Every structure is written in structure tokens, then in C-alpha cells.
Amino acid sequence: MMNKGFKLMNYLCILAFLLMLHSCTSISAYFGGKKETLNQNNTEFYIPTGTGIEALKMLLIQHKIIDDVDAFQAVLDYKEFGNKKIGAGKYIIAPNTEYKTLINGFTQNSLDNGNKEVEVEVTFNNCLHIRDIASKVSKQIEMDSATFVDYILSDEILKKYGFNEAKIGALFLPNTYRFYWDTDHVQFIEKMASEFKTFWTADRMTKLKQVGLTSQSDAVTLASIIYREQDKYPEEWKTIAGLYLNRVRNGWLLQSDPTFKFCWGDELKGVERLTYEHRARDCPYNTYIYPGLPPGPIFIPPAAVVDAVLNAENNDYFYMCAKPRGNGLHNFAKSLAQHNRNAREFQNWIRNR
Known part of the structure; x- marks a missing residue:
């Protein structure tokens, strides 16, 4: 009887300890979750693809968004928030955001986006060729420019979209598009191909x-x-x-x-x-x-x-020639004789300018 009583006492002590530990963890998570971010204005914050917990905490400290790593970690532990739950992308962090709200916003959802991830606007006007597009777009989303160029000019992808290297630029229609910041080269090209099909009604x-x-x-x-x-x-x-x-x-x-x-x-x-x-x-x-x-x-x-x-x-x-005065407009002609007159008029203006 004494042995059974001793075992029961040990069991109750262990249970009490675990309950106390859970209670302490819950209390730490509760108060940690109530802590607020340091920023006093809406703040842009980027989480690169592949960022882990330690790197995330470091980024938040570097950008002066949090200052209590232990409290932040307590909330992460309570939520069982691991590396795989981090949604890469761009976020707008509101002033004085509670830590628990911040973490909920970073949590990856079923669409593989962070719950509070926001889109960015992407434009690529005034581009001469594919490499120009790559250079401009890679400054606006996470896509790597060199990887994009190698991919789009590969035989497999050119064949997939029905172009050759000289014509592939026709796939891209300059405009302002919305993407998630962590978009890669494959997703970007798929979006452009979809826009191309939509345009060509x-x-x-x-x-x-x-x-x-x-x-x-x-x-x-x-x-x-x-x-x-x-x-x-x-x-x-x-x-x-x-x-x-x-x-x-x-x-x-x-x-x-x-x-x-x-x-x-x-x-x-x-x-x-x-x-x-x-x-x-x-x-x-x-x-x-x-x-x-x-x-x-x-x-x-x-x-x-x-x-x-x-x-x-x-x-x-059949002919066109710049108008005098250099305003960017043109004179148009049906015959070579008329075109020559227009050309002489422009050349005289150039000489007398």
C-alpha cells in the first residue's frame, strides 16, 4: 500500500509540475502576445523565401519592429510556429501591432501566402529586350534576373510558348501588374502568358x-x-x-x-x-x-x-519625314516627289537652325 501511495504521490507531483509549466508558458505567451511593435508608422517589411525563425527575429530587430526576443519566442512556442509556417513576402506592419497579431499575419495559409501578405505593383515600360525586362522586374519582386533570362530563353520554354529567341519579347505587354513580392521567374512568366492570351481575343x-x-x-x-x-x-x-x-x-x-x-x-x-x-x-x-x-x-x-x-x-x-521645328510630328507623302519636297524642307530647317 505504501508503494502504491508513493507512486500516486509522484504522479500527482509530476502532473502538478507539468500544469505549472504549462501555466507559466501560457502566461508568458499571453503577456508576450500583448507586447506591441516599436514602429509608430506603417512600415514595409519583407520576408525573403526560405527565411527561418532565427533569421525572422533578426530581421524584425534590425528593422526596429520588435525589441523583446524572449516574448516574441514565447508566442511562437505557444503557437507551435515553425520554419515551415512562415509566409515569405511583403507586409505592411501597422503601428503598435501586438506580437500575437504580427505572428498571425506572418502565418502561411492554404494558398501559400502569409495571412497579411500584400501585393506589389510591377511595371516594365520602356524596355528594349528581355534582359531589360528582367532587370526592371527583379527590382520590384524577388525574382532573380539571371535565372529569368536563362529560363525564358531555354529551348524548352521557347517551344512551350511558341516563340523563338528573337520573337519572345512579343509575349510581354507593358502595363502595371500586381504580384506578391515573393513571385519567382516561373510564376511571373506564367502570369505574362495568361495576360498575352487575354489580350489576343x-x-x-x-x-x-x-x-x-x-x-x-x-x-x-x-x-x-x-x-x-x-x-x-x-x-x-x-x-x-x-x-x-x-x-x-x-x-x-x-x-x-x-x-x-x-x-x-x-x-x-x-x-x-x-x-x-x-x-x-x-x-x-x-x-x-x-x-x-x-x-x-x-x-x-x-x-x-x-x-x-x-x-x-x-x-x-509610302513615305514619312520629320516636320521642321523639331516637334516630333511627321509629314506623310504618297509619292517620292512629295517626300523629297518634305525632306528638303526639313533639311533646310536643320541647316538654318
Whole structure:
């Protein structure tokens, strides 16, 4: 009997100790959870992919969001919050947020996002090529630029989306998009492919055939030339589109200055006067040498310019020349004689300027 009583007493002591320990843990978690963050204004906070508990605490201290690591850890322990529960991404931490609310916000949900994770706006306007897109986008989300370029230019991915390396820029429509900050290169490209499919409606595909182009990338390529010719006055886009389509249909060289400039890359930066020597560079994109459209876009044009191509003006123009006064507008001509008069007028203005 004595032995049984002794065992019972031990059991009760252990149970009491565990209850006390649980009570202490609960009390620590309760008071820890009531502690508030230090920030007095809404604060942007980023959690990189793969961040663990220790790194998270360090980031919060470095950004002066928490100052009591023990209290923060007590809440983590009580919630059994492990590394796998951390939702990477961008957060906006409100002033004086309680620790328990902060941790709940960081908790990864069934969509693999943090409960309070917020989206960011991503834009990539004025890009010459894929590497430009990679550079700009990687500054706005967690995506790695080099990984993006290697991935999008791989044979497998080019084949998947139906492009080659020269034409792949046509997949990307410059705009402002919303992403979670921890978006990677695969997710970004999938989103762009979805936007591409949404843009190319049945109506646009019908118009593509009506203007005599065979693929979406052809429309984007022509739009890229138009935009490089005219990026100030959208009212000229449809006129220029009609002019270039006239040249394409009649088998004429496009003779677009932006295409031979593209062949030179950065070498013509700062050069004000372009010469026949510049035009003579042998390159597949030089439309003074090669007929038809270039192999692919020479710029990533806005979607509105693509629509201008699809809704091109039905005109008889074959020539264009900058107007005098350097305002960025053009004179258009149906005949070479009229074009030569326009060109002389512009050259006289240049000489007398």
C-alpha cells in the first residue's frame, strides 16, 4: 500500500509540475502576445523565401519592429510556429501591432501566402529586350534576373510558348501588374502568358488577318518600329501603321531608321547626325537592307501601339519625314516627289537652325 501511495504521490507531483509549466508558458505567451511593435508608422517589411525563425527575429530587430526576443519566442512556442509556417513576402506592419497579431499575419495559409501578405505593383515600360525586362522586374519582386533570362530563353520554354529567341519579347505587354513580392521567374512568366492570351481575343486575331499579318509577334514587331519612330504623339500611330503595311504589301523595304539603329546597340548613344554609313551596317534587323519585317521586336511596345497596328489607317502613304521645328510630328507623302519636297524642307530647317 505504501508503494502504491508513493507512486500516486509522484504522479500527482509530476502532473502538478507539468500544469505549472504549462501555466507559466501560457502566461508568458499571453503577456508576450500583448507586447506591441516599436514602429509608430506603417512600415514595409519583407520576408525573403526560405527565411527561418532565427533569421525572422533578426530581421524584425534590425528593422526596429520588435525589441523583446524572449516574448516574441514565447508566442511562437505557444503557437507551435515553425520554419515551415512562415509566409515569405511583403507586409505592411501597422503601428503598435501586438506580437500575437504580427505572428498571425506572418502565418502561411492554404494558398501559400502569409495571412497579411500584400501585393506589389510591377511595371516594365520602356524596355528594349528581355534582359531589360528582367532587370526592371527583379527590382520590384524577388525574382532573380539571371535565372529569368536563362529560363525564358531555354529551348524548352521557347517551344512551350511558341516563340523563338528573337520573337519572345512579343509575349510581354507593358502595363502595371500586381504580384506578391515573393513571385519567382516561373510564376511571373506564367502570369505574362495568361495576360498575352487575354489580350489576343478572337476580335484581335481577326483584325490581325485583315491587315495581312500572320502572327501576333509580327504585329508586336511592327508596333515596336512604330513606337520607336513616334513615342510622343499617339495620334500618328495608325497613320504610320498604314504606311508600313502599304510597304509590306507591296514588297518595299521598310527603310525605318530605328531598325538600323537597333543593329548598333549602344554604339550610337550621343550621336546626333546619322549617316549613310550608319545605315549600311549589315544586320537582319536593318530594314534598309532586308525586306519585310525584322526577325522580332526592336522594343517592347505598349499594347496601345499593337492595337494601332490592328486598326491601321487605310491610307496611300509610302513615305514619312520629320516636320521642321523639331516637334516630333511627321509629314506623310504618297509619292517620292512629295517626300523629297518634305525632306528638303526639313533639311533646310536643320541647316538654318
